[in-house]
């Protein structure tokens with residue numbers, strides 16, 4: 351039985367970064383990835399980077415088929431780069447095989463050529479998440495039903511697309527397809543979209559999506575899928591009664607769950623939660639000694655930057671002062687890449703009201719920022735909530751061009767307890783979207 355000091359299962363963001371850290375400290379590490387098309391993990395191959403590349407190219411007016419080729423070239427380049435970044439390290443080995451546990455420290459790896467049993471002192475699980483498929487009649491039988499991963503490699507643009515689920519995946523694909531010129535219908539059981547953003551800004555984003563060619567069936571349930579030769583016929587229960595629609599395809603974007611199926615955790619002391627996520631403590635230790643879980647698989651927020659922060663916790667635990675944990679994670683924002691992107695950080699008005707926290711509201715239309723006129727997209731709004739006494743920022747929602755950049759300045763300010771005056775008085779380069787902060791915080 352081969353012995354390794356460290357085994358990482360899954361080539362995700364946390365895992366590949368940790369492989370580099372272990373190697374830098376002279377430690378032997380084996381990273382096991384089951385899919386040769388997934389070196390580098392979900393984000394670079396089938397998620398964040400390819401979707402944003404397609405969204406940007408749709409926005410630039412590039413045709414779908416051309417954009418798809420550009421996206422494929424990008425992911426191939428990134429995959430190769432990611433593979434070599436780990437495989438070329440003297441202390442690291444990449445093994446392409448599926449891993450399963452035999453006990454807490456014994457792993458069996460399988461590929462087409464056979465199986466092998468390995469043992470390790472430390473094991474890091476970084477197997478990501480996988481789509482949730484709701485139990486709907488006919489859903490799994492039709493070849494015109496797609497996950498986000500499937501749709502990202504579709505060679506022909508679907509002109510009539512239905513999306514089940516209005517989370518970040520559903521909305522980003524809707525915006526992307528609408529900008530490629532398709533008509534999109536979104537079905538969601540919930541009564542509103544973008545529920546964790548300020549409601550009036552969410553409503554504006556919804557109106558803009560409708561203007562771009564997206565229709566919404568909210569408080570609705572998909573009850574049946576009938577595959578036809580060229581697409582699907584969908585039966586939907588809506589507040590106005592049963593509706594049937596035909597489409598070229600259906601994207602299912604109803605959430606993602608921890609990817610643990612292959613791992614056979616029942617053979618270990620590792621415990622899982624109600625959604626299948628691996629239970630970890632604040633420094634990512636599982637219930638098995640020296641076995642850790644990082645990234646989506648541990649049930650934390652499903653973002654690449656959170657997987658990366660799990661790596662920071664791990665690296666600090668192994669080689670640092672052991673102070674970093676999930677409890678002291680810095681303030682972080684989130685963005686949904688619409689047209690324009692919508693981003694938020696901290697609390698919303700509703701959350702502050704519920705917590706009984708006093709606040710002052712500062713608002714500004716995106717159209718008043720010169721750069722939005724230069725770009726030619728004056729859609730959107732800014733809304734910041736500040737403490738009326740200290741003027742520290744409690745929360746901000748930005749629906750405007752480049753909000754995905756500006757919001758990180760707000761996170762930094764919140765994390766470092768900078769006041770609204772500091773952001774107001776800072777000199778920003780011109781013409782940029784950042785200089786919106788001069789005016790937004792001038793209203794204190």
Ligand SMILES: Cc1cc2nc3c(=O)[nH]c(=O)nc-3n(C[C@H](O)[C@H](O)[C@H](O)COP(=O)(O)OP(=O)(O)OC[C@H]3O[C@@H](n4cnc5c(N)ncnc54)[C@H](O)[C@@H]3O)c2cc1C
Pocket residue numbers: 359360361362363364365382383384385388389390391392393396397398399401447448449450476477478479498499519609612613644645646647651652653654655657
């Ligand atoms: C369409 C889409 C768009 C997204 N957009 C964004 C975005 O814009 N920004 C953002 O921050 N996040 C985004 N996310 C979320 C982000 O992709 C994930 O949070 C992130 O990739 C999770 O990384 P990870 O480190 O947990 O593992 P992953 O990168 O998911 O890696 C897990 C790896 O483990 C492998 N694996 C699984 N089981 C085994 C096994 N038994 N043996 C061997 N290997 C195994 C898998 O093949 C995979 O390569 C998006 C997700 C999707 C689906």
Ligand SMILES: NC(=O)c1ccc[n+]([C@@H]2O[C@H](COP(=O)([O-])OP(=O)(O)OC[C@H]3O[C@@H](n4cnc5c(N)ncnc54)[C@H](O)[C@@H]3O)[C@@H](O)[C@H]2O)c1
Pocket residue numbers: 484514515516517518519520522537538539540570571572603604605606651652653684685686687
């Ligand atoms: N820009 C980004 O950062 C980004 C982009 C894409 C994905 N992600 C990550 O990926 C994760 C998964 O995204 P997602 O959009 O699949 O999941 P999600 O859980 O965020 O949203 C799922 C949506 O589907 C709806 N839904 C669930 N079951 C349904 C059913 N049977 N019928 C109708 N509607 C139903 C829910 O009401 C919800 O609105 C997100 O949590 C996010 O962290 C991030």
